[in-house]
Amino acid sequence: MKFYPLTFTPILKDRIWGGTKLKTYLNKSIISETTGESWEISTVPNDVSVVNNGAFEGKNINEIIDLYPAEILGKEVVARFGKQFPLLFKFIDAKEDLSIQLHPNDELAKERHDSFGKTEMWYVMQADASSRLVVGFKNDSNQQEYLEKLATKDLVSLLNEYPVKRGDVFFLETGTIHAIGAGVVVAEIQQTSDITYRIYDWDRVDSHGNGRELHTELALDAINYQITASKVDYIEQTNQxxxxxxxxxxxxxxxxxxxxxxxxxxxxxxxxxxxxxxxxxxxxxxxxxxxxxxxxxxxxxxxxxxxxxxxxxxxxxxx
The missing domain is CATH 2.60.120.10 (Jelly Rolls)
Structure with missing residues (x-):
């Protein structure tokens, strides 16, 4: 078998907070005026990426890995994860603020959902003027203070809001409260997991007047209430x-x-x-x-x- 670089058909996701930048900025064939995510490479059940180039065209990534695990994943990855592709790659367009949310660690995710946790990172590809990301607590907090602010809809007062520009990077360990703000397009790299605990959704409702499900109780022992150093400083190196x-x-x-x-x-x-x-x-x-x-x-x-x-x-x- 002659192996080659693989590309995949994007899996597009309609979201209440999505927009049209995945088309206008990234040339995706979006499915609506509120397309929020393009899953670029995924093995999440029911959302498995399909190859769209070369000899493997039409096969999904799991089929190829099953045939050629070491050739595709690498011996070290197979030794650690078996034939499971361990990462999920996305582009995200936030026309409106995403919910304030967090993700459980590996232990909680395995116990509750039989899933990986969701450590992730963001690379800001485009940001409108005055756009921002919400990431982590301003100061060390605790469950009591968190619940008090959540009850009074003043949770944001406890959280860091970072103004952002193209090229900014954030690394989000599990348990870190976060939200992508309106006007931002990010590339997201994460563990293969679709487990999210939504804790506040800006009192937003759909066309039927219904709010989205919140996960208040599940989140309580998954939150990291301590300050986190999530913004990553780096120096680009030309052609390296x-x-x-x-x-x-x-x-x-x-x-x-x-x-x-x-x-x-x-x-x-x-x-x-x-x-x-x-x-x-x-x-x-x-x-x-x-x-x-x-x-x-x-x-x-x-x-x-x-x-x-x-x-x-x-x-x-x-x-």
Missing amino acids: AAKVVDCPYFVTNIVALQDHFIWKKTKESFTVFMCTNGQFELILNGEIMRFQMGDTILIPAIIDHLTLKGKATILEISI
């Missing part, structure tokens, strides 16, 4: 990979491509490229593939070198 996040679940580098970059790695893990700005060519064994902002590419673990050419900002993610 600059490390941004290194955690037990994934490693993310940023490649500031201005000309060409000879990319090499071991065969222990797959790699995913998310193009967050510009255009580039990927050259493998003389064959050229062209990509642009909004594209997401899975490089099978068995591929250990290739060349990138162009002007682009690329997130490079591996285990």
Whole structure:
């Protein structure tokens, strides 16, 4: 089998807070005027990504991994996760504020939902003037103070609100209260999990006057009430990979491509490229593939070198 970089048909999600930037900014074929998420690579049950290029076109990612686990995932990843793809990749368009929410850790998620926890990171791709992200407590808090503010609909007074711009990075450990604010487009990298505890939704209702479900009780012992250092400072390096996040679940580098970059790695893990700005060519064994902002590419673990050419900002993610 000749392995090659894989691309997938986006799985588009309608959300009450979504908009149209996934089309106007990222060229996705959105499904409504309130499309909030494009799941780029997913193995969440009932939302499994399907390959849309090359010899594997039409097969879903689980089918390919089942046939070629070490070649696709890498020996180290298989040893740790078996044939389960451990990450979920998304682009998110927040026309309105997302709910204030958090995600449980691995232990709670396994016990309650038979799922991974949801450690994640955001890379801000676009931000309107005065837009912001809500992340973590301003000061160390506790359950009593949290419940008091929640009851009086004043929870935001306890939380950090960060003004944001393109290129900002936030790393969100499980238990961190957070919300993407209106006017922001982010690339999101996370553990394979769809477990979210929604704690406040700005008193928003749908067209029938119904609010979305809140998870007040479930959240209480999942919240980290301490201050968290979630905003990540980093320095881009031209035509090199600059490390941004290194955690037990994934490693993310940023490649500031201005000309060409000879990319090499071991065969222990797959790699995913998310193009967050510009255009580039990927050259493998003389064959050229062209990509642009909004594209997401899975490089099978068995591929250990290739060349990138162009002007682009690329997130490079591996285990």
